[in-house]
Amino acid sequence: xxxxxxxxxxxxxxxxxxxxxxxxxxxxxxxxxxxxxxxxxxxxxxxxxxxxxxxxxxxxxxxxxxxxxxxxxxxxxxxxxxxxxxxxxxxxxxxxxxxxxxxxxxxxxxxxxxxxxxxxxxxxxxxxxxxxxxxxxxxxxxxxxxxxxxxxxxxxxxxxxxxxxxxxxxxxxxxxxxxxxxxxxxxxxxxxxxxxxxxxxxxxxxxxxxxx
Numbered sequence: 001x002x003x004x005x006x007x008x009x010x011x012x013x014x015x016x017x018x019x020x021x022x023x024x025x026x027x028x029x030x031x032x033x034x035x036x037x038x039x040x041x042x043x044x045x046x047x048x049x050x051x052x053x054x055x056x057x058x059x060x061x062x063x064x065x066x067x068x069x070x071x072x073x074x075x076x077x078x079x080x081x082x083x084x085x086x087x088x089x090x091x092x093x094x095x096x097x098x099x100x101x102x103x104x105x106x107x108x109x110x111x112x113x114x115x116x117x118x119x120x121x122x123x124x125x126x127x128x129x130x131x132x133x134x135x136x137x138x139x140x141x142x143x144x145x146x147x148x149x150x151x152x153x154x155x156x157x158x159x160x161x162x163x164x165x166x167x168x169x170x171x172x173x174x175x176x177x178x179x180x181x182x183x184x185x186x187x188x189x190x191x192x193x194x195x196x197x198x199x200x201x202x203x204x205x206x207x208x209x210x211x212x
Contacts, residue, residue, distance in 0.1 A: 003030050009094035010058050017090060026052050028200050034059065038175045038197040040190055042182055047202065049178040053147045054087040056176065057121060058095050060145050067118035068142035072166075074126055076150045076157075078103040081123050084149065088121070097121055104128050108135065126154065126162040133169065140169040151177045155185040167193050 003011075003022055022030065025041070025048055032039050033056045043049055057071050075081040081101050088099045098119040102111045104127055111132060115122065122129065133140060146166075148154060175194050179186055182201070190197055 003027075005034070007059055007062050007095070009062075010055065010091060013091050013093050013095075014055070023048060025049065025200075025202060026055070028202075029056075032198050032200075033174075033176055036174050038177075038194040040177045040179065040186075040194070040197050040199045042179050042199070042201040044202070045180050049180075050084060050149055051087050051091075053149060053176055053178060054084060054091055057145060057147065058088070058092050058097060060174075061095075061097055061120050063095055064098050064118075064120055066142075067116075068139060069115070069119055069122050070142055071121045071145040071147070072129065072143055073121060073123040073147045074129065074149065074154065075123060076153050077125065078105060080150065081125070084123050088123075099123060102128050102132060108132070126157075126159045126166070130162045130165055134165075140166070141171050143170050143173050146170065146173045146175045148175070148177045150179070151189070152179045152181055152183045152186050155183070155189060160189070163189070163193065 003026070025043055029039055029041055029052060041049055041052070053073070057073065061070055073084055075084055081103055085099065085101050088097070092099070099121040100115055100119045100123070102122060102124045104125055106128070108131065115132070115138065124132070132138065177190065177194070
């Protein structure tokens with residue numbers, strides 16, 4: 001995929017998957033996200049939002065470093081998390097980032113032990129990630145990239161207090177927020193937690209992707 005200063009290993013994986021040129025969504029969001037801007041990406045389902053977020057996570061982190069979590073990828077459910085993990089497997093095959101998936105039904109003690117061994121990205125639901133960091137005492141100050149996928153659906157679950165705890169614990173991080181529609185709760189959340197965010201909205205018909 002031809003994008004300015006994209007990591008060669010990520011580019012290789014994209015080309016092998018048949019992604020030679022960026023779609024409209026990828027092209028519009030690439031420079032703002034790469035520069036560190038908070039971005040709210042609103043586009044139809046199946047338009048490639050999740051893939052785009054995984055791509056940028058890999059682009060940001062590039063390779064395994066240290067033992068602390070550098071990116072959080074929040075999902076609405078276990079099923080959504082499994083789809084995100086598939087994208088990390090496909091796009092990150094040459095970067096070898098350590099991506100750990102924890103969900104509401106995974107064993108807490110096992111999660112703690114495996115996370116403590118070192119990781120770069122944690123994919124999780126808001127409820128589980130809060131339980132993990134509250135009980136295990138992990139340091140959130142190392143998180144520099146936060147993705148909230150299907151944000152309008154997550155906000156319907158009344159997880160605002162969970163987000164508040166996360167944002168209090170994370171000193172400084174870039175946020176990428178994916179949504180399929182703009183809601184009142186979404187606008188309130190963005191105003192409260194994001195720093196001078198760039199809104200990118202598309203009403204075009206969705207292109208064919210494996211998931212959002």
